[in-house]
Amino acid sequence: MPETAAPPSQTLSRGIRILEILADAGEPLSIDEVAKRLAVHRSVAYRLLRTLEGHGLIRRDVAGRISLGARMAALAAGVAHDLQAEALPELTAVANELGMTCFLAVLDHDECVTLTSVEPRRAIASVAQRPGTRHPVTVGAPGKAILAGLPHALPADASAALRAEVAEAAARGFATSHDEVIPSLRSVAVPLMLPGREVAAVAVVFVASANADIAIAARLERSAAVIRASLGG
Numbered sequence: 231m232p233e234t235a236a237p238p239s240q241t242l243s244r245g246i247r248i249l250e251i252l253a254d255a256g257e258p259l260s261i262d263e264v265a266k267r268l269a270v271h272r273s274v275a276y277r278l279l280r281t282l283e284g285h286g287l288i289r290r291d292v293a294g295r296i297s298l299g300a301r302m303a304a305l306a307a308g309v310a311h312d313l314q315a316e317a318l319p320e321l322t323a324v325a326n327e328l329g330m331t332c333f334l335a336v337l338d339h340d341e342c343v344t345l346t347s348v349e350p351r352r353a354i355a356s357v358a359q360r361p362g363t364r365h366p367v368t369v370g371a372p373g374k375a376i377l378a379g380l381p382h383a384l385p386a387d388a389s390a391a392l393r394a395e396v397a398e399a400a401a402r403g404f405a406t407s408h409d410e411v412i413p414s415l416r417s418v419a420v421p422l423m424l425p426g427r428e429v430a431a432v433a434v435v436f437v438a439s440a441n442a443d444i445a446i447a448a449r450l451e452r453s454a455a456v457i458r459a460s461l462g463g
Contacts, residue, residue, distance in 0.1 A: 244268060245278050249287060249298065253362045258295035313430070314346045316460040320453035321348040321432070328441065328449065330434040333359045335372035335419070337383065337428050341365065342373035345430070357415060357435045368392055371417035372431040374405035379421035379429035404447035405431075418443050420450045424461055432457070 251267045252259065259267075265275035279296060282288045286301030317334045325332040325348040333347035344363040367373035368385065377384055378400035384393065399405035404420045411417070419433030432454045434446060 241278070244270065244274075245282060248275070248278055248282060249302070252288065252296065252298050254364070256360075258291055258293075258297040260295055264296060312461065313424070313427070313457075317432070317457050318346065318348070320456050321346065324348075324432075324434065324449060324453050325350040326352070328434060328436075328439070328446065330436040330439065330446075331357045331359045332432070332434050332450075333372075334422070335376065335431045335433055337367060337376050337380070337430075338364065340367055340383075340385065342367045342370060342376060342431070344372075357437065359435055365411050369407070370411040371405040371407040371419035372433040374399050374407065375419035375421045375431040375433065376429050378405060379423055402447075403451065404443070406443050418446045418450065420447055420454050422454045422457060424458060 247268060248264060251264060261275055261279065262272060264279065265272045268275055279288060283290065283299070286299045287305075288296050288302075289299040290296050314334070321332040321334060324330070329350045329352070331347055331349045334345045335342050336345050337343075341364045344359055344361050346361050347359040349358065365373070367376060367383065368388065374396055377396045381396065381400070384396060388396075395405070404418060406419075407417045409415070414437060415435055416437070416439070417433055417435045419431045422430040422432050424430065432450050434450065439446070
């Protein structure tokens with residue numbers, strides 16, 4: 231008798247969605263705001279939040295507003311721990327050398343997710359790129375760099391323009407974007423190919439720079455090569 235797939239847990243799904251909502255919000259939210267974004271009654275949101283709070287995954291400030299808890303940072307640090315550990319010195323070197331926020335992005339289904347990031351020690355204006363930040367893989371330099379190394383991940387309905395951009399990024403070895411994810415911000419990214427892993431991307435995000443995109447990409451590629459070598463790639 232064939233096995234039937236068990237129905238997904240609605241409670242678990244809602245709890246995970248709350249964590250995603252808080253990560254995307256960028257600021258603490260009230261219970262009512264969480265309930266509205268989750269599309270559930272306030273009492274349902276309250277019970278879910280109490281459970282998450284008991285596990286340290288969320289916290290409430292003195293005003294009762296909710297944000298991600300410290301336990302989330304510990305869990306995030308365990309994701310691809312070896313990759314994060316090997317990448318961090320290179321991300322730091324690039325950030326301080328170029329005066330730009332440097333980060334490592336990975337593919338999560340159809341989204342590009344920031345795994346870890348480093349802001350420059352000294353910069354007139356740097357851009358925050360929080361770990362956990364996500365956006366569709368089809369927009370932004372990191373996503374296009376990942377797609378350049380993983381063309382089968384292109385959506386079936388991808389436009390001719392996107393396919394051309396990804397093909398160009400694959401040919402020259404880096405991707406660029408401007409005003410795609412956040413208005414006024416630029417990004418340059420190179421694919422990070424590692425054996426036995428999905429393609430990742432090493433990227434920088436900045437407002438403006440005297441460095442040409444190709445020079446920035448060359449610096450990123452040197453760091454990607456160091457990371458690959460340190461992981462046996």
